Amino acid sequence: MKQVHVVAGVIRDARGRVLLARRTEGRDLAGLWEFPGGKVEPGESAEAALVRELREELGIEARVDAALIRVPQRYPDKRLLLDVRHIRFTGTPKGLDGQALAWAPPHTLAGYPMPPADRPVVAALLKPDRYLVTPAPEDDQAWLAALARALARGVRCVQLRAPGLDARRWSRLVAQAVALCREAGVETLLNGDAALAGRVGIGLHLRSAQLHQAGIGEAIAPLKAAGRSIGASCHDVQDLLQAERLGCDFAVLGPLLQTRTHPGAAGIGWDAFAAMRERVSLPVHAIGGLVSDDIGIARAHGAQGIAAIRGLWDAGGAAE
Ligand SMILES: Nc1nc2c([nH]c(=O)n2[C@@H]2O[C@H](COP(=O)(O)OP(=O)(O)OP(=O)(O)O)[C@@H](O)[C@H]2O)c(=O)[nH]1
Numbered sequence: 001m002k003q004v005h006v007v008a009g010v011i012r013d014a015r016g017r018v019l020l021a022r023r024t025e026g027r028d029l030a031g032l033w034e035f036p037g038g039k040v041e042p043g044e045s046a047e048a049a050l051v052r053e054l055r056e057e058l059g060i061e062a063r064v065d066a067a068l069i070r071v072p073q074r075y076p077d078k079r080l081l082l083d084v085r086h087i088r089f090t091g092t093p094k095g096l097d098g099q100a101l102a103w104a105p106p107h108t109l110a111g112y113p114m115p116p117a118d119r120p121v122v123a124a125l126l127k128p129d130r131y132l133v134t135p136a137p138e139d140d141q142a143w144l145a146a147l148a149r150a151l152a153r154g155v156r157c158v159q160l161r162a163p164g165l166d167a168r169r170w171s172r173l174v175a176q177a178v179a180l181c182r183e184a185g186v187e188t189l190l191n192g193d194a195a196l197a198g199r200v201g202i203g204l205h206l207r208s209a210q211l212h213q214a215g216i217g218e219a220i221a222p223l224k225a226a227g228r229s230i231g232a233s234c235h236d237v238q239d240l241l242q243a244e245r246l247g248c249d250f251a252v253l254g255p256l257l258q259t260r261t262h263p264g265a266a267g268i269g270w271d272a273f274a275a276m277r278e279r280v281s282l283p284v285h286a287i288g289g290l291v292s293d294d295i296g297i298a299r300a301h302g303a304q305g306i307a308a309i310r311g312l313w314d315a316g317g318a319a320e
Pocket residue numbers: 006007008027028029033034035036037038039053080082115116117118
């Protein structure tokens with residue numbers, strides 16, 4: 001299958017709005033909104049290609065800044081690598097190919113119809129790059145204090161998980177944890193228990209085995225209707241495709257490295273991660289032995305970021 005390397009830019013105005021361009025009639029994906037850019041030509045660097053494309057399509061002089069994310073994406077006719085960079089520029093963008101332009105306030109980005117590869121890009125712009133999964137508590141007060149420290153360090157999305165804990169103790173602890181997270185403005189998802197998630201008014205994180213259970217679509221429908229996030233733990237392409245079919249908001253894929261908690265399972269590694277990621281348009285976190293320092297390599301392989309228990313629980317703690 002044909003492999004194309006495309007570079008695109010995140011171009012912002014002084015108010016922080018992001019520039020989108022609408023693909024013109026007669027091309028693939030016509031009518032969809034995209035980040036301006038185009039194909040890297042043979043022998044050309046990604047940076048040079050992006051400067052050239054933005055000059056040709058918008059009439060601006062661009063300086064290529066930090067990488068945002070590189071999204072591998074499988075389309076029916078080709079394999080795309082969408083390489084997205086932040087841009088600084090001089091000049092006033094104009095639709096020189098006759099394409100419509102829109103300056104989108106960030107929170108409106110998800111409302112524009114876009115190609116499949118752009119969903120992970122929008123998530124990379126808007127959503128947290130670290131997803132904390134809690135370890136099972138030994139002492140409840142110490143666990144709540146550790147959670148509060150993680151929030152203070154800037155964790156913005158938390159999965160509450162404590163397999164095997166006594167149900168009454170856990171629902172008490174969940175209520176306390178949710179109060180802490182709400183106070184910090186942090187998104188919270190509950191592992192596995194749709195009914196409890198519904199009662200406390202938070203999102204749900206599906207275990208991989210739950211993804212394929214009969215009736216799971218009906219079980220999560222009320223949460224989705226209430227606007228709650230649904231995450232999913234995935235180990236292979238079948239899990240990812242099912243998470244996408246169910247309308248999950250994001251997935252977690254791993255184990256990336258071999259971990260202390262799953263010593264038997266060999267890690268899949270970054271190349272396999274990218275090869276599975278390209279089959280869905282979901283934002284996907286990598287999990288398994290990762291720490292905050294791995295966010296850069298994760299983004300380079302199309303990940304939203306990292307998910308971790310130990311790697312995000314103890315400041316500077318050892319990898320899971
Ligand atoms: N520029 C851009 N292309 C994207 C995005 N998302 C995405 O799937 N693509 C795909 O990446 C490819 C980019 O090709 P393009 O048509 O813009 O290439 P180009 O500017 O060099 O123009 P041309 O080859 O039509 O002359 C298309 O298949 C397009 O659908 C995006 O956000 N920005």
